[in-house]
Amino acid sequence: MDQDHRFEQALRQYIIGFVLALALTGVPFALVAWGKLPGSVTLLFVLLCGLTQMVVQFRYFLHIDFTQQKREDLLLILFSTLLLAIMAGGTIWIMTNLAHRMH
Amino acid sequence: MKGEAVRHPGINLGDDHGEAHSAAETLVFGFWVFLMSDLIVFGLMFATYVTMLTPNSFAGGPEPKDVFNLGSAFAQTILLLLSSLAMGFAGLALRYKHSVVRVNVWLLISLFLGIGFLALEINDFRDMIEMGAVPSRSGFLSAFFGLVPLHGLHVTAGCIWIVIMLIQLRVFGPNTVVKTRLLRLGLFWHFLDIVWIGIFSIVFLGGLA
Numbered sequence: 001m002d003q004d005h006r007f008e009q010a011l012r013q014y015i016i017g018f019v020l021a022l023a024l025t026g027v028p029f030a031l032v033a034w035g036k037l038p039g040s041v042t043l044l045f046v047l048l049c050g051l052t053q054m055v056v057q058f059r060y061f062l063h064i065d066f067t068q069q070k071r072e073d074l075l076l077i078l079f080s081t082l083l084l085a086i087m088a089g090g091t092i093w094i095m096t097n098l099a100h101r102m103h
Numbered sequence: 104m105k106g107e108a109v110r111h112p113g114i115n116l117g118d119d120h121g122e123a124h125s126a127a128e129t130l131v132f133g134f135w136v137f138l139m140s141d142l143i144v145f146g147l148m149f150a151t152y153v154t155m156l157t158p159n160s161f162a163g164g165p166e167p168k169d170v171f172n173l174g175s176a177f178a179q180t181i182l183l184l185l186s187s188l189a190m191g192f193a194g195l196a197l198r199y200k201h202s203v204v205r206v207n208v209w210l211l212i213s214l215f216l217g218i219g220f221l222a223l224e225i226n227d228f229r230d231m232i233e234m235g236a237v238p239s240r241s242g243f244l245s246a247f248f249g250l251v252p253l254h255g256l257h258v259t260a261g262c263i264w265i266v267i268m269l270i271q272l273r274v275f276g277p278n279t280v281v282k283t284r285l286l287r288l289g290l291f292w293h294f295l296d297i298v299w300i301g302i303f304s305i306v307f308l309g310g311l312a
Contacts, residue, residue, distance in 0.1 A: 004199075006199060007195065007200070010195055010198070011195060014192065014195070018184070018188050021184055022184065025180055025181070025184065025303075028304065028308055029177050029308065031312075032173060032308050032311050032312050033173055039312050043309060043312045046308040046309065046312060047304060047305075050300050050301065050303075050304030053300050054297050054300050057187075057293065057296060057297050057300070058297065061188075061191055061293045061296075062290065062293050062297075073135065076132075076135055076136065076139060077139060080140075080142055080143065083143065084142060084143055084146040087143070087146065087147060088146045088147060088150035091150040091151070091154060092150055092153050092154060096154065099154070099157045099159065
């Protein structure tokens with residue numbers, strides 16, 4: 001494969017990522033600005049769009065995916081995410097539960 | 104990216120960069136270890152912030168709805184996303200075009216967009232402080248000023264890093280050391296945009312929804 005072709009392929013990845021990121025940013029902002037949906041529905045949608053955009057940016061900007069990667073490097077990222085989920089999730093769970101009981 | 108030897112996760116220089124491509128393997132892996140530990144720091148600041156969203160933590164002071172500006176948050180988001188894209192283009196210019204001029208132009212665009220982001224963010228902080236929403240006012244505001252300016256501080260460090268790379272490109276040219284540093288700068292900059300997704304979703308949109 002020649003250089004120009006590879007360049008175009010890589011460029012396309014960034015453009016796709018950018019367009020997806022723009023959409024996943026615009027829609028939740030528009031929903032919050034519109035403000036007609038119930039708060040919890042909006043919040044759920046915002047969080048889903050945020051998570052999706054994180055995956056999109058990892059995939060198209062940082063080029064992290066499940067193919068062609070050295071497994072131990074991918075595991076570093078997945079394990080950090082797992083640790084974070086346990087620590088952050090645990091903190092939020094325990095502290096909101098505590099706040100609830102204090103009322 | 105098919106047909107290319109991928110040596111490490113994320114952006115690769117490519118085989119025709121020879122020495123720099125193989126040197127990047129350990130350097131980039133080490134940098135990922137740093138990024139992931141930084142991710143844990145940010146994640147725990149997020150967790151602290153979320154626990155500070157109960158009425159008790161507002162302490163009768165301003166609430167998210169009173170202090171956040173949706174338009175400004177949107178403008179900051181777009182500026183940082185464009186800056187991340189420009190940094191991606193700088194990486195493409197380095198990898199495929201071997202053009203120092205192009206790398207310089209994209210780095211400068213990325214730098215100015217980053218500075219624009221910081222200017223808007225600092226303006227928001229000033230507005231908040233003027234209306235009495237200072238870090239010591241409540242637990243909510245302490246957590247806010249722990250989390251969001253921490254990201255701003257990272258962006259500031261990133262901007263300084265871009266300036267240093269512009270100088271190094273001029274002084275040393277695109278040698279192995281400079282190329283692998285640019286590679287890591289790209290990872291850092293994209294990573295900061297990913298952290299910002301969490302900030303605008305949880306802090307700004309979460310607070311205003």
